[in-house]
Amino acid sequence: MIMITRVGTRRILLRLVCVALLIAGVAESRSAAAGTSAQSQLGKGLDSCTAPSLAQMNAFWKNTPYTYWGIYIGGSTRGCNQPNLTADWVRQVLTKGWALLPIWVGPQNPCQPYQAAHFSSNATGAYSQGKHEAAQAYKALHALGLPDNSPIDYDLEASGGHNTAACVAATKYFIQGWINQLHSPPAQRAGLYTSSCNGFLDEFATLKPGLDFIDGASWDRRPSTMAMPCVSSAHWGGHARHKQYLGGHGEAWNKVKLNVDSRCGNSYVVGNGAVTYGHVCQ
Numbered sequence: 001m002i003m004i005t006r007v008g009t010r011r012i013l014l015r016l017v018c019v020a021l022l023i024a025g026v027a028e029s030r031s032a033a034a035g036t037s038a039q040s041q042l043g044k045g046l047d048s049c050t051a052p053s054l055a056q057m058n059a060f061w062k063n064t065p066y067t068y069w070g071i072y073i074g075g076s077t078r079g080c081n082q083p084n085l086t087a088d089w090v091r092q093v094l095t096k097g098w099a100l101l102p103i104w105v106g107p108q109n110p111c112q113p114y115q116a117a118h119f120s121s122n123a124t125g126a127y128s129q130g131k132h133e134a135a136q137a138y139k140a141l142h143a144l145g146l147p148d149n150s151p152i153d154y155d156l157e158a159s160g161g162h163n164t165a166a167c168v169a170a171t172k173y174f175i176q177g178w179i180n181q182l183h184s185p186p187a188q189r190a191g192l193y194t195s196s197c198n199g200f201l202d203e204f205a206t207l208k209p210g211l212d213f214i215d216g217a218s219w220d221r222r223p224s225t226m227a228m229p230c231v232s233s234a235h236w237g238g239h240a241r242h243k244q245y246l247g248g249h250g251e252a253w254n255k256v257k258l259n260v261d262s263r264c265g266n267s268y269v270v271g272n273g274a275v276t277y278g279h280v281c282q
Contacts, residue, residue, distance in 0.1 A: 036094055036272055038149045038189055040239050041265035043067040044223060044281050045101070046251075047244070048260050049080035057093050059256035068099035068269045070261070074140040075105035075133070075155070076117045087145040099271030101215075101242065102146065103193060104137040105155040111167035112159040119174050126170040130177025138181075138188060151189035151268035153215050153242075154178055158198035168200055176207050183209060189268045191215055193244070197230035205235040213267040215242040223264040223281040241266050 046060070047070025060066060071085060072078050090100065107119040107129065119129040137152050154175065159167070175192055182190040189212040194201050196216035204211060214236050216228045225241035226233060246262035264281035 036147050036270055038151055038268050039099065039271050039273060041068050041099055041267060041269040042280060043265055045069060045263045045265050046260040047101070047103070047263060048258055051082055051085040051089065052258060053084050054089065054092055056256050056258060057098065058096065059254040060258070061096060061098065062254055064253050068101055068265055070101040070103050070263065072105055073102045073144060074137065076107055077115050078105040085144070087143065090144045090146060094272050099269035101153060101265070101269050102141055102150060103153045103155050104133065104140070106133040108157055109159050109167055109171045111162045111164055112157055113162055114160070115157065119170070121166055121170045123170060123173045126174040127177040130174040131181040134178045134181035141188070146270055148186035149188065150270045151191050151213060152182060153191040153193045156192060156194040156199060158195035161198065163200065168203065172204065172207060175204060179207065179209055179211060189213065193217065196228045202231045202235060205232070211236070213240045213242065215244065217244045219245065219247045221246055223262070225264050225266045239267050
């Protein structure tokens with residue numbers, strides 16, 4: 001028989017209370033982004049290599065035309081550290097009203113000469129690596145408290161005219177692996193960012209299942225997702241396009257200046273509302 005004294009009983013009760021509080025704290029942390037979901041975005045946005053501080057995000061929100069921000073959530077070729085990008089940062093910017101576009105920067109086209117990390121030029125190897133990158137991106141998404149059914153944009157840099165037929169084929173296999181893995185339950189929205197022309201973006205329209213959205217880089221200063229050179233207007237209609245229409249430049253709002261890329265959104269983002277209508281630019 002085990003004898004439990006009053007002091008022992010108090011200690012047991014105290015431990016149970018502490019465990020309950022710990023569990024409640026974990027639950028609260030995991031639900032920090034509760035209410036967020038994939039939603040259609042219609043309006044102007046920005047992205048930056050490093051996620052801005054909360055103070056900078058506030059400055060770029062007040063009386064500006066912007067409603068969403070592209071965030072680089074990880075990958076072997078991500079170019080910047082992310083001291084600000086935490087689950088708490090995500091929760092606070094979503095609460096403020098921002099929508100977010102998660103971007104993953106993994107290995108690149110084997111013909112791309114500017115990066116050290118490349119995926120295989122072999123079709124089977126490239127496909128397997130695409131699936132692996134999608135699985136890693138999903139983990140990073142959840143670590144930031146973002147929900148299932150979120151869009152994730154794969155950043156595929158242009159090869160600067162160094163493409164071969166073999167590299168194009170391998171790249172398509174890689175992105176097919178990316179799509180198939182992201183579509184595995186619990187499914188995410190699979191996207192691709194690349195140069196609308198030099199990234200042979202239109203060729204990805206043949207993939208099945210296909211991309212849920214594209215994110216074309218065309219720095220023509222035309223904030224319209226349908227004004228996308230080298231991409232057929234018959235492909236990715238119906239709220240399935242983002243466009244990065246201006247590359248890195250300094251922009252200042254409310255006495256805060258950042259180096260940003262300008263974008264137009266007419267597709268999926270993560271936010272707290274059903275649909276966000278900002279400065280229309282579709």
